[in-house]
Amino acid sequence: FTPKPLTVAPRMARVRVDDLDPRIGEPLVYGLMEGLPEAGYVQLPGMEEAFDAAMTVIGAETYRACHALLDDPRLGDDVRARLSAAGAITPDQLEQAEDVRTRFTTEVDAALASVDVLITPAMPTVPPTLDEATDPAKVLPLTRFLRPFNLTGHPAIVLPVLGELPLGLQIVGRKGADAQLCAVAEWMADTCPMFRKEEFA
Template sequence: MRPFDLGSRSGVSVVVKDCIDIAGEVTASGSAALRDRAPAERHAQVVQDLLESGAHLTGKAKMHELAYGMTGINAAFGTPINPRWPDRIPGGSSSGSAVAVAAGLCDVAIGTDTGGSVRQPAICCGIYGMKPTFGRISRAGCHPAESSLDCVGVFARSAAMLTRAMAAADPSFSPEPLTSAPRIVRIKADNLEPKVGESLIYGLMEGLPDAGYVTLPGMAEAFDAAMTLIGAETHAACHALLDDPRLGADIRARLAAAGTITEDAVAKAEEVRARFTAEVDDALSRADILITPALPTIPPTLAEADDPARVLDLTRFLRPFNLSGHPAIALPVTGDLPLGLQIIGRKGEDAQLCAVAEWMADTCPLFRKEELS
C-alpha cells in the first residue's frame, strides 16, 4: 500500500485500488510499464464521492498487473501478504484492497471486479466483498476506461460495514431495511472440492428460508463468454504496452493471446450474455436471492499459484454474474481455510442485497464478524 492522507476523518477510512485515479497520484494499475506516467489531474468520480461522504483516504492498494489476473502476485510492485493465510494467494486482481481491510489498515477498501476481482480476494482474505449492479458506481477515472464487465466494488470486515461502504461510494445508494425473510434459491453446483462441498457450504443455510434449487444451464457457457470479452476488451485497452519491456512476462503472454480473439467470437459471447442474463432474471422472478459457493475450491498456496488449472476455476461461480451484470456479495465463513458463500440479487436492488447479507451474517454464527487481524 502507498500511504497518504486525504479527506475528512469524520467518515470511514478507505484504501483505493491502483487502477482508480486520485489527483496528484500516479495510476500505475500495478504495472511497471505505467509507473512513470503523469499523475492523475483529477479524482475518479468514486473517489470524489467518497471524499464528499466524509471518507478519509489513507492509501493506494497494490493489485495484479493491469487487473488481468486472479492470484494477486506482482513481481514489480510486490505481492500483498494474505493476513489470515500468509502461505496462500491474496486473490486478484484487487489483492491489496482485500489485504488492507483484512489486516485492519482501513475500515473499507475500493476495488474493481471484472471477473470476480473483488469477491474472490474477499474470500481469499476472509472478508466481505461486493460487486454492485453493473454501472451502479461510476467508472469515470477508472482504468481501463471502457469495459462491459467491470464494476467498482467494495470490501469490509462485516456485512454492516459493507453497506456503509456502498453508501460512501455511491451517492444514489440508500440502505433499506429487510421487512421479511427473503426467498433463497440455491444454484445447483457440481464438481466441488470436498472441503467446500454442499454438505458444508449449504449447511450454513440451516434455519434460513430455503426455496430449493435452480439450475442455470448457461453458467459454464457464460463463464467462457466472460473470458472472451475480458480478453478482447483488455487487449483493446492495453495492446500498446506489448512493446514495453517492463510489462510482466505472464501478462505479456496473456495479452498477446487475447489479440487472437475474433470479432465473431465476441459476437457469440454477446449472444451468450443475452441468454444467460435472461436465465438469471427468470430465476430471480421466482426468488429474491440466488446463492452459490463463493469458490469451488480452496484458494491455492503461493507455491501452487503458477498452475493455471488451480487458479482459473476459482471464479467459476463469480465471473458469470459479471457477464449478466447482477449485483453479488461474497460472505466469508469462519474456520481454518478460506471459504464462503455468494449471494446474487436483482439488478438495481443492491440495498436489499446488502440487507440480506447483514441478516445472514447475524442469523448464522459461522459467518465472520467485524474482526481485526
C-alpha cells in the same frame, strides 16, 4: 443508495453447481442446512457457457485497452501470456459471447422472479498456493461462479464463511436491486452462524 434493514426474511434459492471441491462444498452445505434450511434449489444450465463468454469478453476488452504493454519488461510472464492470448480472440467469438450474455441474463432474471437472491459458492475449490498462483490454469477457474454474473451485470456480494480454509458464499440479486442485496447480506451475516463478522474500529 441507502440500504434498509429487512422487515421479513428474504426468499433465497441455491444454484446447483457441479464439480465442487468437497473441502468447499461440505462446509457450505452443512452451514446452509443449519442457517438457511428453507432455501431451495434452482438450475442455471447456461452458467458454464456464461463463464467462458465472460472470459472472452474481458479478454477482448483487456487486450484492446492494454496491448501496448505487451513489450513492457515490468509485466509479469503470466500476465503477458494471458494478454497475448487475448489478442487471438476473433470478432465472431466476441459476437457469440454477446449472444450468451443475452441468453444467460434472461435465465438469471427468470430464476430471480420468484426469489430475492440466488446463492452460489464463491469458488469451486480452495485457493492455490503462492507458487501455483503463477499458473493461469490454477487461477482462472477460481472465478467460475463469479464471472457469469459479471457478464450479465447482476449485483453480487461474497460473504466470508467460518472455517479453517478461505471459504465464501456468493449472493446474487436482481439488476437495480443493489440496496436490497446489501440488506440481505446484512441479514444473513446477523442471522446465520456460518458467517464471520469483522468488527472495525
